[in-house]
Amino acid sequence: MSCDRTTIRQHLLAKVRQRGLEKTICPSEVARDLGGDDWRLLMETVRQVGAELVTEGAIAALQKGRVVDPLTAKGPIRFRVTEQGMAEKDVQRFKDDHTTS
Template identity: 35%
Template sequence: MTRSADRAQVSALMAERLDALAEGRSLDPTELARAIAGPDEKRWRLLMPAIREVAVGLAEKGSAAILRKGRIVDPREFKGVYRIARAADVKAEA
């Protein structure tokens, strides 16, 4: 897979999963990676940069939110483990 194919596949799956989320729930980025690449850690880990890139792009547009420890973080400056939520859900809670 090429980087652009990874990004396109990640974008499509992330949009689908965000739309299907129950209110107040969030996505684990590794679940997205496993859904695309399967259970082999060496394969799904290669998708993590593309997943982060897509999530940050959606957060910067206001379509999604990046969460750390349940709180919204700046999509350009966060580090470590994160989750992805629909922006409308977390704004409603704030």
Template identity: 45%
Template structure:
């Protein structure tokens, strides 16, 4: 059996977490889009797209090497109920990582968004 890191993978279209190839998906791997039934049911909502846009606009208003916390975007979109938007904000950041727009850091180092636990920061991708 191949080591897990040698197997094909792709991001979930909803949460941005990594989906790793499984034998049962051999015939329809190209059609696999979701990491779980919860992501399949939920889909990407307008609030999720608004969080993505807010993350990008918050970063655009700061220095090129500045970072933001997902809570900054959640507060901007959710107002008083921002805490309910924390996981959607993290998912929006993961989707933006997949799109190549941002990176997720912890302690100043870029980390894999699928495995990052605890506090994270979001920074624009450094070009050049």
């Protein structure tokens, strides 16, 4: 299963934003949504894209409720949107609504 990183990024951000600041998602939710029966093949890429979003400050990676580095954490992790990640959505929506052609 091939899925581009932009699609994974957009879907991951949409899911964490939908859950809000207090709730998390499992990376497998994104992989299952995008990968269908071959979702496991996307897991590494979803985790890598999540790590990029962590570096940008848009999301946090957690393990057992503690913030972790998603690239070095062993075992299951979860993602949660940050306040910055929620705010960026509003900024992008404003840009999209006010862009002139």
